[in-house]
Amino acid sequence: MRLAPFALLYCLLCTPVLSQATEKTVYGLNEYAALADLSLQVPxxxxxxAKTASLSARDIERFKRDGEPWVRFYLALxxxxxxxxxxxxxxISKIKRRAGDYDPEDEKTYTARPVVELQICMGxxxxxxxxxxxxxxxxxxxxLIGSDALKRFDALVDPSLKYAAGKPGCATVANSAE
Structure with a gap:
């Protein structure tokens, strides 16, 4: 048959795509995350x-230390x-406000939030x-872990799963460029 060469060619062309998908880690809609910097594990x-990741914090206060900007907060857990x-x-991140969170008199369609860098372990x-x-x-x-962070984890998210990666078990500090 003349279709066999085309089917073989199609399979060969699809192989790189399939191998790239196997390099990804499948996570569920919810996962346990260890905040290595804070010695804490949270769901x-x-x-x-969502584009960015968000951590529940209260009494957030910006200040200067040695001329550099810092932030002080308490975990709102x-x-x-x-x-x-x-x-x-x-x-500082500008987060778009949702319709129910928007005050027309305030005229701001976004809220400014401080951003910190954290070491997060999933699986x-x-x-x-x-x-x-x-x-x-x-x-x-x-x-909440958004798409920017999910890309760094090489994540595939299966919303039918929960806690697919299991408890965090990171043995060593990963290179932040990964």
Whole structure:
């Protein structure tokens, strides 16, 4: 048959795509994430529709240390987290407000949030990601991991799964350029 060469060619062309997909790690809609810098493990929601990652924080205060911008905050997880955390400020992020969060008199369609860099471990992968700070105490998951961070994890998200990567088990610090 004359179709056999075309079928073989098609299979050969698809092989690189399939091998790239096998290099990705499949994560569920929710995963356990270890915040290595803070010696803490929290449940996280993986959200491909969000661009950035967000960590639940309260009493967020920017300040200068040795002329450099820093941020001080408390984790908004529960009453047990009553000590302040101080980290260098990576940048300020402008987050688009949702329709229900928009005040027409305020005239701002975004909210400014401080961003810090954290080492996050999911499964066996440890990556340095940017995380904006905001009070997420009204949400079920204190950490939201958006598409920017998911790319750094080489993640494929299967929303039918939960905790597919298991408990965080990072043995060594990964290169932040990964």
């Amino acid at each position: 996280a929601k993986l959200d491909t529709g 529960d009453d047990a987290h009553d000590h302040p955390i101080e980290l260098p400020l990576a940048r 066996k992968a440890l990556r340095s990601i940017e995380v904006n700070l905001t009070d997420r105490s009204a949400f079920q998951y204190p950490l």
